[in-house]
Amino acid sequence: MLGSYVFAIYYSHVFEELFAFRVMLLLFLLSKFTGEKFGQVEKTELDAHFENLLSRADSTKNWTEKIFRQTEVLLQPNPSSRIEEFLYEKLDRTVPSRPNNEELLGHYMQDAAKDFGPGTPYGSTLIKVGDCERRLGSVQREFLQTSAISFLTPLRNFLEGDWRTISKERRLLENRRLDLDSCKARLKKAKLAESKAAAVPDFQETRPRNYVLSASASALWSEEVDKAEHELRVAQTEFDRQAEVTRLLLEGISSTHVNHLRCLHEFVEAQTAYYKQCHLHMQDLQKELDRFPNAFAGNPGHSMASGGSSPLDPASAVETDTLKIEEVQAPATGTRKAKVLYDYDAADTSELSLLADELITVYTVPGMDSDWLVGERGNQKGKVPVTYLELLS
Known part of the structure; x- marks a missing residue:
């Protein structure tokens, strides 16, 4: 009606x-x-x-x-x-x-x-x-x-x-x-x-x-x-x-x-x-959003779109196997302290999980993607995304 x-x-x-x-x-x-x-x-x-x-x-x-x-x-x-x-x-x-x-x-x-x-x-x-x-x-x-x-x-x-x-x-x-x-x-x-x-x-x-x-x-x-x-x-x-x-x-x-x-x-x-x-x-x-970390830093699609290699790519897999994070040694010079901006859950055993506001030591090694660094926290070691960090001088 x-x-x-x-x-x-x-x-x-x-x-x-x-x-x-x-x-x-x-x-x-x-x-x-x-x-x-x-x-x-x-x-x-x-x-x-x-x-x-x-x-x-x-x-x-x-x-x-x-x-x-x-x-x-x-x-x-x-x-x-x-x-x-x-x-x-x-x-x-x-x-x-x-x-x-x-x-x-x-x-x-x-x-x-x-x-x-x-x-x-x-x-x-x-x-x-x-x-x-x-x-x-x-x-x-x-x-x-x-x-x-x-x-x-x-x-x-x-x-x-x-x-x-x-x-x-x-x-x-x-x-x-x-x-x-x-x-x-x-x-x-x-x-x-x-x-x-x-x-x-x-x-x-x-x-x-x-x-x-x-x-x-x-x-x-x-x-x-x-x-x-x-x-x-x-x-x-x-x-x-x-x-x-x-x-x-x-x-x-x-x-x-x-x-x-x-x-x-x-x-x-x-x-x-x-x-x-x-x-x-x-x-x-x-x-x-530009002040936030790149949410796609760990995303394979973003790596491919930006011209970098994806962790799923064969070349990236070779790099990971070649690097063998657990065997990588910190360089005598070039290490820096970094503050973690956001929590990050490791996607695999080669990565290091992060907690917001904690301090870790980071450095780069030859052959690693520029979007990633090697991070150390005590005896723990693994890859960490750069955009989740604030590098300290």
Whole structure:
């Protein structure tokens, strides 16, 4: 039941347009019928300027409607959410505040970081990225609100306000035109009958009654002509008055264009500010991530992408076998102290597990990948990733 109600409200404007189209079609058919009924009377034509105003108004309405609908899709791609917002608006109620996609993603990332451990490289990165996503969501929410007020609302006000008034007056003008055409046809018919009745009678007619009847008919049709002329003057006055009202409304389309132009500038400014803030947030995020260790240091895919050798590559395997970490001896010079930045779990026996904030001795040996160092902690020895360390002088 509620779904049917929502559908009916949301598409009410479609039904209104369909009804208006049917009315115009009925008026068109009526005008055709009127013309055929009253001796093929010609339709009262509007001047070229008026026709241009009508064409310009129709074009404005059609394109405004398309721009409005597509902007709605841009700002809210989810059709269900659009219908819900439309329903709340028609019921004059506030739309419930819900997190958008960016805010929801940021929330999930931060919850995942708590589960994985905020002190791990992955967890700490999730926290940073999640916080950035939530800021992006907040910026997007502000952009949507600004765009709805400064751009969508004026377009909607035109379609639901000014255009409905114009359409109403145009339908009234069409009715006045039909009345005028009908009066013209009636006058034409009356004059034709009067001319026939006023034809000069035959005074030699042996039956004078025919002459009397002809004179009486001529007088009757003369009265009918006077009445038709009066009705025509009234219809012409009403038509001219309605045409003037409609013309003034149609000329107001120029002011509508000016207003929509201003709104369009505000929409562009809102978009510019939105994308600029998004760009700044992403730049800040990248700078923060650059201060973190490279999370892909131990990832085989990253080593291959950066041109280095992967531990899974045959060449790397040969290096590991050749080096035999347990047999590597610390050089007499070249060793350094390093502070561990993050916990690290050794992937195999050739690597050394690390704990954040501990100090270890590190050094390099010939043939080892530049992303790795040999680390020592007491009697323990193994490869450690460079990006997890802060080398001390």
